[in-house]
Amino acid sequence: MPADLPAYLQIAAELRGRIVAGELAPGAKLPSESRLMTQFGVSNTVTKRAIAVLKAEGLVEGRHGSGVYVRRVRRLVRDSQGRDQRRRSGPTSPFARDVTSSGQRPAWEHESAEVGCPDAIAARLGVEPGDPVLRTRYRYLADGSPIQLATSYEPLAITRGTPVELPEDGAAVGVVARMDTIGVRIDECVEEVIARAAHPDEIERLHLPSAGALMMVVQRTYHAAGRPVETADIVMAADRYQLRYRWPVD
């Protein structure tokens, strides 16, 4: 039906159809390159390209020397409701709650450094570029495999000399609670969501299967009395996440 579409897109569409129809279930192996060549009567150039399209879409994943398999995707819900209003039991960190509520085991690494504020961050924090800020890099793991990165910036003008200058177990507690202990009452959260391709370092740190992976980036900024007190870039593989926002109307 899609008449004059290039061959590699036709083959990609055909395979995509089989996948979304469930005919090729998650974990199933796609026909091999050579089999596709004979089945569709094209050269390897075309079959390679077709498969590359599906890889870029995150639908399939190639295993070197073995085959190309339909990915089993299990989306983790990142829920912004309940987030930062910790009435219930369980972990107080947003990430830990999302992971445990999907039945997985959370873990994280972090590393802090005092740096001069980068331009893009300065605009978000309302400080001058180069002002001293504490940058903390997090890597979050679910069941042992990395699924989320975050880079947080806090103006040292706020936390310098306080017990929470370093976020030690920051990821376990959350910024809101930490700031609260030094009398900074966070009252508003703004999140900006964009989607883009993965950067090379993200591919490495998240163990993504090669290039072209899609990422979702949440630029979160916490405000206290109208002034930004913390901002973070939270980046996650787009095909493993789903963001949920909820608010009252009227």
Next chain:
Amino acid sequence: MPADLPAYLQIAAELRGRIVAGELAPGAKLPSESRLMTQFGVSNTVTKRAIAVLKAEGLVEGRHGSGVYVRRVRRLVRDSQGRDQRRRSGPTSPFARDVTSSGQRPAWEHESAEVGCPDAIAARLGVEPGDPVLRTRYRYLADGSPIQLATSYEPLAITRGTPVELPEDGAAVGVVARMDTIGVRIDECVEEVIARAAHPDEIERLHLPSAGALMMVVQRTYHAAGRPVETADIVMAADRYQLRYRWPVD
């Protein structure tokens, strides 16, 4: 630095670096395929692949017969605050407000039909699959070019026989106001955000430059007194949009 990276990724990284550094400004033309071949000492296979990577990332755009150019991206902010609480002047439709506030001219087309409720939608609306729903397909334009698609579903059990059974100028008014006129008070909005590759029909309807484009999909559901009364899939080109959410903490 990334030593043993494949050649096509090295070249892609090199060009990407020049682009983000501003050395290759938006609108600038990349070196031609043959120039890259001689400059990097590789075959056309490699240069083609490198450029394909950048295209998939949405950084560049090929113009047949002319060259490959750095895309000028201008992100439209889709703000969920103020959205659906219409105190201020101007358009009452969420989309129209987003577009006008960025200085562009909004327009849209829509087309409605009564259909049996698809499975995935039935789960979101809390009705049985096959139940009669009104499906409305929108296409939104900014300055004449299509940038957003939406498909909305309303159970006809709610609107049948009322003045707002058909959303006529629905996009101009917004669902909340329409429902309000028939006494259905929408009190909560839930949005689920996912990112994925574009489907073929979306590529066509949004005039996207070929395949592999990234899309953001917002699955929005309106509730009235705890029951879903409308749900919509809002899909937009990821590189032209930025979603903003804002809520009070504590």
Next chain:
DNA sequence: CCGCAATAGTTGGTGCCCTAACTTTGAGTC
């Protein structure tokens, strides 16, 4: 000066080939 046609340059798509590296399988041995 204007318009037109030839021409050179460019992208998009494809075919065919090769090598390296990895996985799976099966045969054969201990």
Next chain:
DNA sequence: GACTCAAAGTTAGGGCACCAACTATTGCGG
């Protein structure tokens, strides 16, 4: 049975050569 090892199958990366279609430029004729 367990273990080794070779062979077959597979992906990943790359090279070279075409052709079609489109664009930009240039030179020529009026």
